[in-house]
Amino acid sequence: MLKVEETLIFSILPLLQGIKHVAVGASSPIPAAAAMLMRERSKGQVRVSILGNTERYTFTDGGRELFDLAGQGRIDAFFLSGGQIDGEANVNLVGIGDYPQMSVRFPGSFGSAYLYYVVPRVILFREEHTPRVFVDKVDFISAAGVSEPHVHRPGGPYALVTGRCVMKFNSTKRCFVLASVHPGESVQSVQKNTGFEFICPDNIPETPLPNIDLLNCLRGSVADQLAAIYPAFAARVFG
Amino acid sequence: MTPVFTSLNDIAESIPDGSKLALAPEYNGCGCALAVVRALINRSPKDLHLIGVPALGLQADLLIGTNAVSKVECAAVTLGEEGLAPRFSEAIKTGDIKILDATCPAIHGALQASEKGVPFMPMRGILGTDLLNNRPDWTVMENPFHQSNDPIILLPALKPDVALFHSPLVDEEGNVWIGVHKELMTLAHASSETFVSYERFYQGSLLDDEKYAAGTIPSTYITGVAEAERGAWPIALPNHYVRDVRHIRKYCEMASSATGFQNYLVEYVYPRIVET
Structure with a gap:
């Protein structure tokens, strides 16, 4: 029996196929686990940089280094979340209401307004899948989902992983396309809980389950590595 | 210029009202000068323009709660795992502070422009x-x-009037060891004045030992230093002490109301007057 967190980790894994270097933001145990699993399966070929990780800090040139790496195209994938995300993949990390005197203030945009533009495969990850998060239009654009064609933009949204489903982003059509629903969910449950319009092809599959090797790898060596950074999460999910 | 060996209170007195004051981030174990911030609150500063390099946290929330801040410029304000910064959130809601929302690399880049003495940085x-x-x-x-x-x-170019942070080691010449936290190096290069509180004193010169030298800010950039054991508390200082999660949770709880915040100040911030 898979735990919800495990389903999410496995739903991220195929989205990282073929990458060489993935960076994971602070306090993101599920994306971190997927990235570590990817590294494990690649026999160490995939590089994983976990930010805010005081256990093992892999940069030596200060806070700018990650951004400099990304600006040169040395980071292939990154995870981004949002207080609100809309149907054009705009991300809001600033707050709810009219800026600047917002009724609910989130921490702020962090590096999103840059990384979203320069990292080729940005995976939006937000476990809570409700109309409160997935809105028609965000109240504040911290990082824009799509840019005018003449804007230098090697990066952008690639997919959205939530507690209910996986969607891919189509930047030409400027909208999300439902790719799979997690066990226990349906197209209807996703539609009901999404505040924006998205493309829904016929015959949406269930998010595939991992084979036993992959599951053992996650619950074994990856769980151990994860415990060094996210002890509470690892204890709760992997016991 | 030789840095002055001074006290926390003297550093607090040297940060004028209306300054652009840049502070270290509270993640990755960059040194946060909480002890100086507590001393600063005791002199009731006004009209500070805080700059987060690139984010702000408890240091800013304390200063905002005491009405010492008019402007906040950073990529985020957060208490991390423990939650949102309550006095900051409240001040945004009431409009008591002006916010200049940025993004991390913009802060780093704009400081680098000052460091190089050029007027701007493209991004x-x-x-x-x-x-x-x-x-x-x-x-x-x-x-x-x-x-x-x-x-x-x-x-x-972003040029802070004052940079303030906490370091594990300062030597007898006033050189400051920051290890891998090079944003503090950039910050010191970019700022008009830099004040540093430190955990331990290093006999001799950090620049004579190559293991330290690469991560050392030469005293040229340093205005004043003051000893402060556990000076980053309740934020972590790697290899010295971990983040005092219980205390920060307690802060979040108390600071969720104006009265609770006042009680926190009485319990943890104002007693500095008695101590020093």
Whole structure:
């Protein structure tokens, strides 16, 4: 029996196929686990940089280094979340209401307004899948989902992983396309809980389950590595 | 210039009202000068313009709660795992502070411009955001080296009046060891004045030992230093002490109301007057 967190980790894994270097933001145990699993399966070929990780800090040139790496195209994938995300993949990390005197203030945009533009495969990850998060239009654009064609933009949204489903982003059509629903969910449950319009092809599959090797790898060596950074999460999910 | 060996209270007195005051981030174990911030609150500063390098946390929330701050410029304000910064959130709601929302690399880049003595730094990204719409000081121009239309952001150089952080080691010449936390190096290079509290005193010169020298800010950039054991508490200082999660949770709880925040100050901040 898979735990919800495990389903999410496995739903991220195929989205990282073929990458060489993935960076994971602070306090993101599920994306971190997927990235570590990817590294494990690649026999160490995939590089994983976990930010805010005081256990093992892999940069030596200060806070700018990650951004400099990304600006040169040395980071292939990154995870981004949002207080609100809309149907054009705009991300809001600033707050709810009219800026600047917002009724609910989130921490702020962090590096999103840059990384979203320069990292080729940005995976939006937000476990809570409700109309409160997935809105028609965000109240504040911290990082824009799509840019005018003449804007230098090697990066952008690639997919959205939530507690209910996986969607891919189509930047030409400027909208999300439902790719799979997690066990226990349906197209209807996703539609009901999404505040924006998205493309829904016929015959949406269930998010595939991992084979036993992959599951053992996650619950074994990856769980151990994860415990060094996210002890509470690892204890709760992997016991 | 030789840095002055001084006290926390003297550093607090040296940060004038109205200063652009830059502070270290509270993640990755960059040194946060909480002890100085507590001393600073005791002199009731006014009209500070805080700069997060690139984010702010408890230091800023304490100062905002005591009405010492008029402007906040950073990529985020957060108490991390323990939650949102309650006095900051409240001040945003009431409009008591002006916020200059930025993004991490914009802060780093704008400080690098000051470090190099150039007026601005170009940067990718940001186009099409509400950050740009609310930052009239950020300019969009065409890349002059490109044949066709290629818009790029120009960030004006950011020069803090005062940089303030905590370091594990300061030597007898006033050189400051910061290890891998090079944003503090950039910050010291970019700021008019830099004050540092330190955990331990190093006999001799850090610059004579190559293991330390690469991560050492030469005293040229340092205005004043003061000893402060556990000076980053309740934030972590790697290899010295971990983040005092229980205390920060307690802070979040107390600071969720104005009265609770006052009680916190009485319990943990104002007693410094008695101590020193």
